[in-house]
Amino acid sequence: MSLFTMDNVRKTFAHGEVKEEILKGINISLSQGKITALTGASGSGKSTLLTIAAGLQTASDGQISFEQQELTSMRSEELRQIRAKDFGFIFQFAHLVPFLTVQEQLDLMLDTAESPLSKQTQKKEIKQVLELVGMWKRKDAYPASLSGGEKQRVAVARAIIHSPKVLFADEPTASLDSKRSQEVMKLIQNLSKERHITVLMVTHDMDMLDFVDEVIEMRDGKIVDKKNT
Amino acid sequence: MKMAWKEMKKNKLRYTILGLIVFLISLLTFIISGLANGLSQDNASLIKNLPDGTFYLEEEADETYSFSSLSDQQQQEIAEEQPATAFFSIQMGNFIDSSDKQRSVAYVSASDSTYFQEVHSGEVILDASLEEEGIAVGDEITNEQWDQSLTVAGFVDQEKYSHSPAAFINPNDFQALFHTDTMQIAFIADSAIKNTDDAPVFKGLQAFSNNEFLNTIPSYSAEQMSLNMIVIFLLVISGMLFAIFFYMINVQKLGIYGILKAIGVKTGKLFQMMWAQMFIISVVSLILSISISQAFQLLAPNGMPFHLTWETTGLLSLVFVIIGFIGATLSGIQIKRVEPIQAIQQGEM
Known part of the structure; x- marks a missing residue:
């Protein structure tokens, strides 16, 4: 059974009296523990689709379901709770909080997700995740002192610390060189397999498709191809 | 946090x-x-030190205490209705101390010793600021227009009026020094009002709350x-x-x-x-x-x-x-x- 589905999702933007349809009836089904990549040219609507799926903006029409819950009809507070507890986000840029250390970024995420773990267990979990992304030694560093690759690894750690069910990643390797990109993708792949996290990822980098289970290609707001890798 | x-x-x-x-x-x-x-x-510490109550001035005084004059008859009528009423007068003036220095003071004379200093005839009680300036108990103070002198009997803390230290004197001395036999102001403390919950109304007198009365002080x-x-x-x-x-x-x-x-x-x-x-x-x-x-x-x-x-x-x-x-x-x-x-x-x- 699908964990996450999008059914006939449409998104229209109005520029004055001119209306532009960015998404034209999207149907997607994500299975648990699988990595799905959205590819396509710039302006094909893949990033808009990702942000709508993640509940960061609303669809103009269609239905989005997560664990049999209808997200499109939820109140904003209910949606926020799902974003905090069940979803994880990796953005194109790391977007770390500049006044928190690496360790505190994860602490904040656990706090936001209202983690049921005890403080002691949370500390252990933070250590384990930071070791997993190779950032434990830099746990007390502030974002300003981290390299681009390190920041993105912390962003990955922040996205999975609360064990989300779905991870949304918008070009997570766009700001990294090819070596770092491979590292981060390998990391996401391992985490997805170890923690059974479903991943929906936008990428324009064809080298990254080696790490995913399914590729969805988009063009002009429509899905034009779906294939398993 | x-x-x-x-x-x-x-x-x-x-x-x-x-x-x-x-x-x-x-x-x-x-x-x-x-x-x-x-x-x-x-x-205005002289007024601010009084408890909450009602002040009365003659209606014709146009809210100016120095123009107010409560006759003996008016005082008697008020005292009959409200026995705890205090009558007092204030007169800005000066005196010459024992070192021949002239001092500005506010002379205060009151019929009642509950809220004001009780002073014997021939004596004066001064605000403590004058003690700090060298005046001592037992000193004689006088004025060119007086035919008598007053003896300093003591000092009190924070009793000032119109930026001048208060000088409490006996009503008889006040009458002799300023040639008047009337009082200017009547005061009834809220806690001492009898037979009514609100401040009593007297014909020909204007009533003021503490704050209203403070605002009648010039410059206050x-x-x-x-x-x-x-x-x-x-x-x-x-x-x-x-x-x-x-x-x-x-x-x-x-x-x-x-x-x-x-x-x-x-x-x-x-x-x-x-x-x-x-x-x-x-x-x-x-x-x-x-x-x-x-x-x-x-x-x-x-x-x-x-x-x-x-x-x-x-x-x-x-x-x-x-x-x-x-x-x-x-x-x-x-x-x-x-x-x-x-x-x-x-x-x-």
């Missing part, structure tokens, strides 16, 4: 500057408030209004300062707020962070300015009318915190409006 503190620690200079400005404004507010209070005491209301207006302006400025400062900080942080909202942080938590910062800055600044203003009270020259009570300090501090809270909250409306998607699309902060 933890996030708020972490951010302040990371941006020490930014928040120190705000704290410093709040400290300076609050210190100035406390100092001006202390001066307003001090001048008020200097101007003008002096207090000017100083209180400055205090109000400073409080408003501090509120605007918080609003503008947090507005600027929030504009810079909209990206962070957007990302935090995207990952699920509650908008309320972001507001709490801002309020916590406002509260920490206010409390630290207020503790500093309260300490310095209280030290100033101890060290201020004797001649400076400065009086800052803990009650006034506490009230002003509370107003500062409330105004800071309102200012910060108004500026925080942007936090509520920021959309996560905007922050994500903006790129790295």
Whole structure:
């Protein structure tokens, strides 16, 4: 059974009296523990689709379901709770909080997700995740002192610390060189397999498709191809 | 709270500057408030020391105590209805002390010793400020227009009127010195009113509450209004300062707020962070300015009318915190409006 589905999702933007349809009836089904990549040219609507799926903006029409819950009809507070507890986000840029250390970024995420773990267990979990992304030694560093690759690894750690069910990643390797990109993708792949996290990822980098289970290609707001890798 | 503190620690200079400005404004507010209070005491402690009650002046006196004259008959009628009424007169004047120095005083004579000093004939009780200027018990004071002298029998603390020390004298001496046999003012304390809940009404007399009576003192209301207006302006400025400062900080942080909202942080938590910062800055600044203003009270020259009570300090501090809270909250409306998607699309902060 699908964990996450999008059914006939449409998104229209109005520029004055001119209306532009960015998404034209999207149907997607994500299975648990699988990595799905959205590819396509710039302006094909893949990033808009990702942000709508993640509940960061609303669809103009269609239905989005997560664990049999209808997200499109939820109140904003209910949606926020799902974003905090069940979803994880990796953005194109790391977007770390500049006044928190690496360790505190994860602490904040656990706090936001209202983690049921005890403080002691949370500390252990933070250590384990930071070791997993190779950032434990830099746990007390502030974002300003981290390299681009390190920041993105912390962003990955922040996205999975609360064990989300779905991870949304918008070009997570766009700001990294090819070596770092491979590292981060390998990391996401391992985490997805170890923690059974479903991943929906936008990428324009064809080298990254080696790490995913399914590729969805988009063009002009429509899905034009779906294939398993 | 933890996030708020972490951010302040990371941006020490930014928040120190705000704290410093709040400290300076609050210190100035406390100092001006202390001066307003001090001048008020200097101007009217004789009246302010009386309990809550009602003052009566002759209606024809046009709210000016020196034009008021309560005849014996009027006094008798009032005393019959309200036996606890105190009648008193105030006369601005001067005397020459034993070192031939001329001193300005407010002569006060009262029919009652409950609220005013009881003085024997031929004696005078002076405000303690004159003791500090060298007058001692037993000194003789006189005046070129008097045919008698008065002996200083003692001193009392904080009894001033119209910026002059009070000199309590016996009604007989008052009559002899100022050639009048009437009293100017009647006063009934609320606690002493008989047979009625409200202040009694007497024909031909105008009633005043304590505050209304204080405002009949020449210069009192003008002096207090000017100083209180400055205090109000400073409080408003501090509120605007918080609003503008947090507005600027929030504009810079909209990206962070957007990302935090995207990952699920509650908008309320972001507001709490801002309020916590406002509260920490206010409390630290207020503790500093309260300490310095209280030290100033101890060290201020004797001649400076400065009086800052803990009650006034506490009230002003509370107003500062409330105004800071309102200012910060108004500026925080942007936090509520920021959309996560905007922050994500903006790129790295």
